[in-house]
Amino acid sequence: MTANQSSLERLADVLPPTAAADADGELTIGGCRVSDLAAEFGTPLHIYDEASLRHQMRALVDGLHRRWPNSEAVFASKSAPILAIYAIAASEGMGIDVAGPGELELALAAGVSPELIHLHGNAKTDAELARAIEVGVGVIIVDNEAELDRLERLVPRGRRQKLLFRVMPGVDAKTHANMNTGGNDSKFGLPISVVSELIQHLAGHDRLEVAGVHVHIGSQILSVEPFASAVEALKPLGGLAVYDLGGGLGIAHHEGEQAPSVDDYLDTLIGAAERYLPTDARILIEPGRSTVARSGVTAYRTVVTKETGRTFVAVDGGMADFVEVALTGQRFSALVANRATAVPNSRVQLVGRQCESGDLLIDQAELPNPRIDDVIVIPATGAYTYTMTNNYNGAARPAVVFVKDGEARLAVRRETTDDLLRLHQPALDHDWATSAVPAATM
Known part of the structure; x- marks a missing residue:
């Protein structure tokens, strides 16, 4: 003591x-x-x-924008699916990441504009995708080829749905196994080589617009190096309009625990983006735990x-x-x-x-x-x-x-x-x- x-x-x-x-x-x-x-x-x-919650949201939104103006900070709402937090996040300029039908409905009930909503999930059902398309969510993050087949069936003619492909970067986030999602044996995403082929296959599609890619390597990450490695892994997927770099920044939960600051995290992430990604791309981040914890x-x-x-x-x-x-x-x-x-x-x-x-x-x-x-x-x-x-x-x-x-x-x-x-x-x-x-x- x-x-x-x-x-x-x-x-x-x-x-x-x-x-x-x-x-x-x-x-x-x-x-x-x-x-x-x-x-x-x-x-x-x-x-x-509420005051510290809003302060942290502004630090993430403004800190990212200062370093990369063409950017958006998106709140990973699975960390706290509370209607009031959806409304606060939207009012502070954050997009909203949802990972299931309940989270989508909470975001809509909170008054979040559908185009600010990003739909995640590794096993989205027809009903889930149909609802997202119906309300007009801004982005659907595609996890697998079966989901792509569903979208081809469900997106009606005359509509275009913006997509990001989730990639497996092969990066060990050095966090608890239950929170480590970036390795080659993860249940999330597709190998970079497969994603590259799918992007080429969908070029010019009349209803599905592949805007870019998404990568997320885990949660409660207490070192900044894995974030840089994840960005570097995206280098072969050059020339895209959007790169969603996910979330995962850890926080101190107890006395003596050390965690990177928001500035350290953003400096590392954007420094890697400057080295490996197109300068005119739109950069997204999806902080959850570090936003609300x-x-x-x-x-x-x-x-x-x-x-x-x-x-x-x-x-x-x-x-x-x-x-x-x-x-x-x-x-x-x-x-x-x-x-x-x-x-x-x-x-x-x-x-x-x-x-x-x-x-x-x-x-x-x-x-x-x-x-x-x-x-x-x-x-x-x-x-x-x-x-x-x-x-x-x-x-x-x-x-x-x-x-x-x-x-x-x-x-x-x-x-x-x-x-x-x-x-x-x-x-x-x-x-x-x-x-x-x-x-x-x-």
């Missing part, structure tokens, strides 16, 4: 920039006391700092503290609302919101309430003597946490609240038991007792 430093001081680099302590030593974000938010909206609770935190309430040779602190959430730890092994830090200025003096197993030994939120979390009813905050959870919420053990998905200038605004209401039961209404309407199979006949 860092001697004599409070939790707030130690975690300043992973908390939202507006995080502070009030006169009572309580954590505030966006001018709102977190313990008050927990009392009003319940826990678990996803909290987003730091602006979000998750708040829990302590339910149990237990000594069994180790100290266990159990909260009222877990794998149902925070599955990334189990999925990727990512480490996080935590603090007690109602004692943010206290100095940590214990190491505990911060665990969730789901019925799995793997429901460990933080191994050896450094906290100041946790107590029942404390409000525990885990910073840097603005990406993929809400995305992967689920109903494990019948858990209800948490609410999402945005804070700014001392005001809190509910963006997503908490799921209820009634919501869960509605999905099971067909079973509720059936008399299962009368249709039971007698034991002797089984």
